[in-house]
Amino acid sequence: MSDASDLPVDEPVGTPGHAVRTLADVNEDALLAEILPVFATGPAALLGPGDDTAVLATTGGSVIATTDTMVRDRDWRDAWSSGRDVGAKVVAQNLADIAAMGGRPTGVLVTVVADPATTVEWVLEVTRGIAAACQESHVAVLGGDLSSAPPGTLMVSITALGSLDGRPPVLRRGARPGDVVAVCGTLGLAAAGWRLLESGREDEDTQAVALQRCPCPPLAQGPLAATAGATSMLDLSDGLLRDATRVARASGVRLALDGSALAPDIRRITPVLGPDLARECVLAGGEEHALLATFPCGIRLPAGWRALGVVEQGDGVTIDGVAEKPRGWDHFSP
């Protein structure tokens, strides 16, 4: 099988003895007939793809729902990410949101909007990436939509559904003065990977580059943190400062972070990017999808979590007492 990352999607090239098919060469039904068998459904899918809607089993009288989209040349570059990477990454981003509520993902819907010049193989690679990521988390692929797009446009969108299993959701607005601020997962590595890819130095930190290509959110830790009593939680998608500021604002509190708690994260990245860029990656780097939560003072943090600071009366985010501006990723004004 050819490596989709080597196929320029909008300029399909032939390989000897094997014509490259594009979406314009196949009709929608034929394409679906290739895609659907790749997806698994699982017990929560009372009805999978193929009808007007899917039917998903729910528990506890509610379903949680979120949606997140990746657009080529905004959220990924073909030169850096294979179709499989893109499929796995868009699933991971969505499931991280489910986990950040303390939820368990149960099903996803997939939308692909693609220039008809897109190769069928690229779409199948996305499909395989989505299928593998869903299967790993026992999530059903419930259905989706295929649409054509203007030349050069390619996007993959996921809606993820999940269950709280009877627990209340862990919101952004529950942090209280005295709580401990804690994180589960790495900080700044995905952003470091992006900088290495951009400067052609992807061999210098393969872990960071792999996390940029596809984050690995600690999904099971979401429900565990909820059970442990987390008072607020979100996943770090737009940078530590920007996301921490969201918790601070929603809860009406200040998140006072310890520089010393962030020092190991900065040191981890310093050898490849230097101390200043490393600090910027840790504080403002997006797409990490670690979980940030607050826990009542005095409880033992669940295994895998580490304290970053405390919640205080006030507003905003400080590091060692110094107010930090909420910087990070913005879709329209980057």
Next chain:
Amino acid sequence: MSDASDLPVDEPVGTPGHAVRTLADVNEDALLAEILPVFATGPAALLGPGDDTAVLATTGGSVIATTDTMVRDRDWRDAWSSGRDVGAKVVAQNLADIAAMGGRPTGVLVTVVADPATTVEWVLEVTRGIAAACQESHVAVLGGDLSSAPPGTLMVSITALGSLDGRPPVLRRGARPGDVVAVCGTLGLAAAGWRLLESGREDEDTQAVALQRCPCPPLAQGPLAATAGATSMLDLSDGLLRDATRVARASGVRLALDGSALAPDIRRITPVLGPDLARECVLAGGEEHALLATFPCGIRLPAGWRALGVVEQGDGVTIDGVAEKPRGWDHFSP
């Protein structure tokens, strides 16, 4: 307020004394602060927009889910449709799928992927169209996603969630020989409206043109048909022949339609398009979003439904005994 249909989206023009804002002029949080107050939530939304996920109440231990996307210059043209039309249409298409399962829509998630040169006003018009269509059907807007896109690209995607209220879903595969084939809603009008808009004759049939700009699916008839015993159902999104063929294939039967039952629909369109194009609109015109269902022989059709033919042993779709090829809309090979 300016009419969004008059604003070329990728070439914003100034109006005297009022600078046209584009998405590049506002950050994501500021844009959300304008969008979110337009949306209503309602009692099914246990948690609305603003956190990592929404929480939607479910009944009967399941949720039904579907997703459908509109892409500019594929699914609408700015010259024909205002942002409000686009918002209302993408909601209608999705809710029609919910109705076609016999379901009641409860919530939607909204994704807008837009060139940063898109005007804020256009996005707000889409928002208003979505909000109005959802409010009319008591559907909560649960949240969504905003992403930037390459120049010229604009798309709006909806995921709709709904409830079966304890009934089994009405699938495409339940039609049985002897059943009556029936439709609720108009046939071919949206396609006729498209042809009139394309030839600059939109004044000649304002009902058809209005239905092309925004379909009006008989949403309440979905659950009513289910209660009345419908054995199969779908909404007509890709044309009568193509969609009827889907029922025939899924059920392993033939749908034998009566030419005389379709004659009034063809006559309705003939004055503006002539008999041949009128027939083509009725048989193959997409985006109508009427409901097509089969009912057991001998039951009285629910009010608003009319018989189009019968289900027979065999395969495919016939009109007056003559096999018809499944033609209609295909996204990649139109």
